[in-house]
Amino acid sequence: MTHDISDEPQVSLLGLGDMGTAFAHAWLTAGYPLTVWNRTPARAEPLAARGAVVAATASEAVAAGRLVVTCLLDDASVDQVLGDTVLAGRDLCDLTTSTPGQARARAEWARERGARFVSGGVMAVPPMIGVPDSGGHVLYSGSREAFDEHVDTLSVAAEAVFTGEDPGLADLNDMALLSAMNGMFAGAAHAYALVRHEDVSLEDFGERLAGWLVAMASTVPGTARQLESGDYTTGVVSNLSMQVRANRALLRTAEEQGVSTELLAPYTHLLERRLAQGHGDEDGAGVVDLLRAPRRDQTSTVPPQRQ
Numbered sequence: 001m002t003h004d005i006s007d008e009p010q011v012s013l014l015g016l017g018d019m020g021t022a023f024a025h026a027w028l029t030a031g032y033p034l035t036v037w038n039r040t041p042a043r044a045e046p047l048a049a050r051g052a053v054v055a056a057t058a059s060e061a062v063a064a065g066r067l068v069v070t071c072l073l074d075d076a077s078v079d080q081v082l083g084d085t086v087l088a089g090r091d092l093c094d095l096t097t098s099t100p101g102q103a104r105a106r107a108e109w110a111r112e113r114g115a116r117f118v119s120g121g122v123m124a125v126p127p128m129i130g131v132p133d134s135g136g137h138v139l140y141s142g143s144r145e146a147f148d149e150h151v152d153t154l155s156v157a158a159e160a161v162f163t164g165e166d167p168g169l170a171d172l173n174d175m176a177l178l179s180a181m182n183g184m185f186a187g188a189a190h191a192y193a194l195v196r197h198e199d200v201s202l203e204d205f206g207e208r209l210a211g212w213l214v215a216m217a218s219t220v221p222g223t224a225r226q227l228e229s230g231d232y233t234t235g236v237v238s239n240l241s242m243q244v245r246a247n248r249a250l251l252r253t254a255e256e257q258g259v260s261t262e263l264l265a266p267y268t269h270l271l272e273r274r275l276a277q278g279h280g281d282e283d284g285a286g287v288v289d290l291l292r293a294p295r296r297d298q299t300s301t302v303p304p305q306r307q
C-alpha cells in the first residue's frame, strides 16, 4: 500500500480521556509531531500549550497523520468518531478496549476503507504511560507490517508487545488478563469484608494480602503446563478433595462473619462439580475444562449493548 503523506513519525490521536491524554503527553515529551482531536475540545487545551496541533474535526485529525491512534470509550464510539473520515492510506491503531470479535470486525472495516489495522490492549493505568520500566505495556495484534513500521513510535508510550496477526489476539489476551484481575479484586473485596469489623489493622492486613497474592501468583504458570500436557495429576501438592473441604470452610467462615458468599460460591461450586466427577487427585486445572463446556441450562449473563 502506498502512503501519500510524509514519512515523519507524525501521529494523529483521537480521544483525550485519561488514557489518550497520557499517550499524548508521552509523544509530546519525546518530541513527536502530534495532532489531537477530542469530542469535548477543552480537553485538548493543555496539549495545545505543549505544542500539539488541535484538529477541528475527526476528519481533519485523520488527514493529518499516517498513524491514526484511537483511544475512545468503546467500540461504538470508534464507529461514531471515524464514521465520516477518509482512512485510505492510513494505519489505524485502535487502543480502545474491545472484544476480540469487535477487533476482528474493525480490522475488516478498516481494510475495506484502504487502511491497515492494529488493535491494542493497554495493560497499564495512565500514570504508567511514558514511564520507562513502569511495568505498563500494550499488547498489539493485526497487521505485522503496520506494527513494525510504527513500533518505535508506539514504544514511546509503553513497551509494545506483538501477539499475532489475528487482529483479535491483543484484545483476547487483554480480556483474559483483566478477567483474572477481576477475580483477584473480587477475592480481595471478600477478604476485606471478612476482617473489616474485627480487631485487625486493615493497613497491615492489606500488606499481608498483597504479599499472599504475589506468592500464590507464582503457581499460575503450573496450570498452563498441566493444560498443555493434559496431565492434571502429576506434581499436585494441593489436591482437589482437600481444596473442596477447605472451600467449605471458607463458605462457613463467611456465614459466621455475616458476609455474603456471592463472590466465593461460583468457584467453590465448580470445584465441587469437578470433585463429583471423580477428579479428587487433581488440583484446580480441571475447572478450565468445566468452563469450556458450559451447562445447557446456562444463559447469557452479558447485558445488552446500550446504543
Ligand SMILES: NC(=O)c1ccc[n+]([C@@H]2O[C@H](COP(=O)([O-])OP(=O)(O)OC[C@H]3O[C@@H](n4cnc5c(N)ncnc54)[C@H](OP(=O)(O)O)[C@@H]3O)[C@@H](O)[C@H]2O)c1
Binding pocket: 015, 016, 017, 018, 019, 020, 021, 038, 039, 040, 043, 071, 072, 073, 074, 076, 077, 080, 081, 095, 096, 097, 098, 122, 123, 124, 125, 126
Ligand atoms: N484509564 C485506564 O486505566 C485504562 C486502562 C486500560 C485501558 N483503558 C481503555 O482506554 C480507553 C479510554 O479510556 P480512558 O480512561 O481514557 O476513558 P475516559 O477518560 O472516560 O475517556 C473516554 C474518551 O472517549 C471519548 N468518547 C466517549 N464516547 C464518545 C463518543 N460517543 N464520541 C466521541 N468520543 C467519545 C471521550 O470524549 P469526551 O472527552 O468528549 O467525553 C474521551 O475522550 C477505554 O477503552 C479504556 O477501556 C483505560
